[in-house]
Amino acid sequence: MFELSTDVASPTLLEQGDYSAYDALYLGDFSCPNFPNNFTSNPELLAEAVKTVHSQGKKCYLRLYAVPSNHDLTWVRSLIEAALALPFDGLEVHNLGLLRMLREMGCTKPLHLGVFGNLYTDATARVVKEYGVTRVYPNPELSLKEAIYIRDNTPIEVLIPVHGKIPLVISETCFIQEHTEGTTVGQCTFTCNEEHWLTRSEGEWSLKDTGRMTLSGSDLCMLEHVESLAAAKLTAFYVQSHGETAEFVSKVGSIYRQALTRAFAGIPVGDLTSHVAELSALARMGLCNGYYFESAGRRYVGRDIVCDTGRA
Amino acid sequence: MVMMMAPGGSKQMARMAFEEGAEAVYVGVVGWSRRGSEHELVDEEIRELIDYATDRGKEVRVVVNTLPSSTEIPMFIERIEMYASWGARGFMISDIGCMRLVHERLPNVDIHTSVGCGISNYQDVRFLADIGATYVVLPYRMTPEEVAQITANTNVGIEFFLFKTPSGGKICPGKCMMSSYFSYRRWLDENGKDHFFGSASRGGDCLRVCQSNWQFSVDDVSYQEGMSIKTNPSLWLEELPAYLAAGVNCLKVPGRDRSDELVRDLVRFYRRVLDTIAEKDNPDLSRFRPELESFRQRWSTERSNRDRRLIGEAEREALRAARAAARNTTTNFELSR
Numbered sequence: 001m002f003e004l005s006t007d008v009a010s011p012t013l014l015e016q017g018d019y020s021a022y023d024a025l026y027l028g029d030f031s032c033p034n035f036p037n038n039f040t041s042n043p044e045l046l047a048e049a050v051k052t053v054h055s056q057g058k059k060c061y062l063r064l065y066a067v068p069s070n071h072d073l074t075w076v077r078s079l080i081e082a083a084l085a086l087p088f089d090g091l092e093v094h095n096l097g098l099l100r101m102l103r104e105m106g107c108t109k110p111l112h113l114g115v116f117g118n119l120y121t122d123a124t125a126r127v128v129k130e131y132g133v134t135r136v137y138p139n140p141e142l143s144l145k146e147a148i149y150i151r152d153n154t155p156i157e158v159l160i161p162v163h164g165k166i167p168l169v170i171s172e173t174c175f176i177q178e179h180t181e182g183t184t185v186g187q188c189t190f191t192c193n194e195e196h197w198l199t200r201s202e203g204e205w206s207l208k209d210t211g212r213m214t215l216s217g218s219d220l221c222m223l224e225h226v227e228s229l230a231a232a233k234l235t236a237f238y239v240q241s242h243g244e245t246a247e248f249v250s251k252v253g254s255i256y257r258q259a260l261t262r263a264f265a266g267i268p269v270g271d272l273t274s275h276v277a278e279l280s281a282l283a284r285m286g287l288c289n290g291y292y293f294e295s296a297g298r299r300y301v302g303r304d305i306v307c308d309t310g311r312a
Numbered sequence: 313m314v315m316m317m318a319p320g321g322s323k324q325m326a327r328m329a330f331e332e333g334a335e336a337v338y339v340g341v342v343g344w345s346r347r348g349s350e351h352e353l354v355d356e357e358i359r360e361l362i363d364y365a366t367d368r369g370k371e372v373r374v375v376v377n378t379l380p381s382s383t384e385i386p387m388f389i390e391r392i393e394m395y396a397s398w399g400a401r402g403f404m405i406s407d408i409g410c411m412r413l414v415h416e417r418l419p420n421v422d423i424h425t426s427v428g429c430g431i432s433n434y435q436d437v438r439f440l441a442d443i444g445a446t447y448v449v450l451p452y453r454m455t456p457e458e459v460a461q462i463t464a465n466t467n468v469g470i471e472f473f474l475f476k477t478p479s480g481g482k483i484c485p486g487k488c489m490m491s492s493y494f495s496y497r498r499w500l501d502e503n504g505k506d507h508f509f510g511s512a513s514r515g516g517d518c519l520r521v522c523q524s525n526w527q528f529s530v531d532d533v534s535y536q537e538g539m540s541i542k543t544n545p546s547l548w549l550e551e552l553p554a555y556l557a558a559g560v561n562c563l564k565v566p567g568r569d570r571s572d573e574l575v576r577d578l579v580r581f582y583r584r585v586l587d588t589i590a591e592k593d594n595p596d597l598s599r600f601r602p603e604l605e606s607f608r609q610r611w612s613t614e615r616s617n618r619d620r621r622l623i624g625e626a627e628r629e630a631l632r633a634a635r636a637a638a639r640n641t642t643t644n645f646e647l648s649r
Contacts, residue, residue, distance in 0.1 A: 067487070070433045070461045096408070097435025100442065116487055118430065120379035120513070123409025127443060139379070141489055141511055143498075149382050169488045172432065179528055179536055191530070198526045198541060202627065205494055205521070207541075209528075214541075216493055296510065296633060297493035 001264045002230075004256060005159075006239040006249060007063070010037040011045055014052060017246045021253030022239075025053050026092055028063035029242060030114060031170055031213040033072070034188055040065055041075070043082035050086050059089040066094035066116045067172045073101070080105060090134070093117065099131045110134040112159065115167050120146075125154040135159055135236060140166045144292045148232055157236055160229065162222040163252050163279070164240030165208055165215035166290050166297055176211040195243070195284075205298075206285045210243045217285035218298050223259055223272055225292075230263035248282050255279065314561050316586060317373065317471070318579045321351040321568035326361050326372075328576035329565070333583035336371040337361070338404060340568060341391065343505055345375040345404075346428065348517040351569045355394075362399045373402040377426035378515035380407060381506045389413055396421050406486075406513070408443055415444025422446045424471060424562075428513055430486030434465040441468045447562055452476040452545050456554040463559030471562040472555055474582060475545040488512075490541070491519040495629040510629060519626035523619040547578075547611060549597055549604045553589055570614050578607060 005024035008014045019025060027049055028040030039045055040063050053060035062083050068076050076098065083091060084107060091107070093099050094114035102111065112135040113119055113128050119136050128136065135157040138147045144160075151158045176192050192211040199206045199217075206217030220240070222229065229237070239256065241249045255275045262269050280287055287300045295301070318334035320326030326337040339361060340352040353361070362372045374395045380388055392403055392414050402422030405411045411423055424447040425431065425440050437448050447469035450459060453476060463470055492511040499507050512518035522541040527534050545566075565582060567575045581603055588595050 067430075067432045070458055073433055073435060095432065095436065096429075096439040097433045097437075100439040101435050116430075118379065118406075118428070118486070118513075120381075121385060121407055121409045122382040123385055123413060124407055125409070127409050127412055139489075139513075141492055141496075141508075141514065146381060153382065166489075166493070168490050168493055171487075175541075179539075194530045197529050197531075199529065200521075200524055200526050202524070205524075207490070207493075214490065291492070291496065294498045295637075296496040296630065297489070299633065299637065301637065 002235045004237050006241045018250040021257040024059035026061045026063050030063040030066040033065050043079045061090045062088050063092045122150045122153040125150050125156050141291050143294045159236045160234050161238045169214035174211040218288035219283035220290045221287040226259045226263045316563050318565040319568040323357050325572040325575050329579045332579040334579050338373045340375040346512050359398050371401040374400045375404040377404045377406040379513045412443040428486045434462045437466045447471045456558040459558040470560045472560040473564050475547050475566050477543050477545045495626040520619045520622040
């Protein structure tokens with residue numbers, strides 16, 4: 001009826017986390033191939049991981065590095081070769097060059113276009129569909145109505161992030177490493193394990209930084225809108241958990257599993273106040289609705305929203 | 313021969329650039345390029361400029377590099393066809409779907425990929441060439457060696473900015489939504505054109521929030537104060553022969569949102585540099601250094617002024633949105649079609 005997915009970067013997180021609420025897992029951190037035991041850059045870890053995920057009755061997707069340079073293409077190709085020999089249910093691609101390379105390599109697995117694929121239009125969705133893409137993650141700047149328009153007019157499946165920080169910026173260099181005294185390139189001490197925040201006193205603006213990726217300060221939260229999502233016949237939902245705790249992954253998944261199950265069964269989700277409070281407690285900088293309702297990404301308007309309903 | 317392509321942030325700027333030796337000028341269309349409307353041209357100005365350029369054996373390339381709404385695409389294509397019929401020789405485009413549509417309808421115009429395409433390797437370039445790109449603009453940071461790898465593996469024109477980021481910092485543009493996360497507003501004009509204030513990708517100008525004063529902290533411990541998030545690119549010179557040898561055949565002078573006078577002087581300067589390089593192998597460019605330094609200072613001053621103005625706009629819009637939200641509390645929203 002619907003699929004709820006999240007991301008898992010490494011074998012340690014896969015072992016320690018409770019993913020029982022999820023139907024599918026995206027393996028790997030697409031932003032930093034240097035992070036220890038990242039599925040995205042360690043092909044030797046893939047066979048065991050896909051076996052583990054499948055044994056839990058879940059679909060298993062592999063994320064590919066989002067911003068490969070020329071010199072990265074060789075190792076990424078090796079990783080893809082390893083992945084194609086394994087029973088992955090799909091590969092997530094952010095980079096158009098890799099999309100082309102996958103076609104050259106004869107890949108027949110379903111491909112998902114990732115968040116940094118910069119998908120804004122149905123015209124672009126039609127192009128990537130010809131390259132084997134079956135699911136797209138529309139750019140976060142799109143409203144829900146625009147995402148639905150792309151789904152219907154391509155047609156193609158769209159992945160709708162429902163919770164977690166919004167990926168806003170990606171870089172091929174590490175911001176944390178550049179600003180940590182005494183650290184030089186090639187000597188990463190992975191201080192990104194600690195929470196790094198960028199804050200601005202004027203306007204109370206905040207961002208979370210994970211080194212090569214900058215995320216929204218607030219957590220996207222669509223819990224109060226799950227009935228609208230079900231009514232719009234959206235079917236693929238995603239919790240962004242990069243850089244989050246095991247408690248976050250488990251609790252968020254459980255809350256959305258429960259709400260989505262009711263919404264898709266046509267049962268009113270009821271009073272969500274306590275669940276929103278739980279989610280809010282996990283969000284250091286509060287909740288937001290992203291761009292779904294055509295306002296600045298950091299705003300949260302809950303069920304009482306102001307929105308032009310005229311067109312996509 | 314390398315083509316020097318200069319900015320036309322105003323009609324006057326474009327004419328000055330032609331007079332100072334630019335072979336081509338790129339101009340943004342109001343509402344359709346990644347700059348504010350004050351640095352874009354209306355249709356009549358574009359038509360006049362195309363005529364002006366044609367009379368002098370020069371070219372106008374039109375920047376339509378927003379990432380549009382799906383519903384805007386027919387309007388987008390109509391406009392491109394109109395500019396092409398007036399004599400525009402090329403278009404800067406970000407959206408790959410639009411790129412392919414333009415290539416199918418107008419196979420003889422040049423399609424330049426925009427910086428918004430965020431190219432990072434030669435396979436990206438091959439992909440874009442497959443769907444119709446004739447020029448690709450490479451990111452500021454690429455070294456001559458990386459450019460040479462791309463030219464060795466592809467067969468398209470290589471466009472390169474005359475400014476580059478000397479060190480790290482975030483990639484921008486193309487992979488950044490920081491501006492619209494804080495300040496963003498969408499509206500439709502009387503012609504049905506979508507406008508997205510605060511989103512550079514969607515034509516509303518980047519509000520440069522990355523250039524504000526940020527504090528960087530680990531958990532609750534601050535270890536950097538008053539820092540900007542993105543490193544600003546700088547005008548460059550010494551590596552020019554190496555980039556040309558690597559296969560760059562279109563040099564892009566930046567500055568659509570700079571003053572007419574600064575752009576005029578920059579075009580004059582780089583024209584002299586390029587002519588010097590063309591005259592002999594291993595030219596000594598050291599005599600140009602003092603001038604380059606003065607341009608860097610003028611550039612930096614104008615950039616700071618622009619950033620302050622845009623950050624102010626971001627703050628005002630954020631305040632306006634907060635007040636509007638406080639006034640309006642309930643409106644039904646229906647996703648079902």
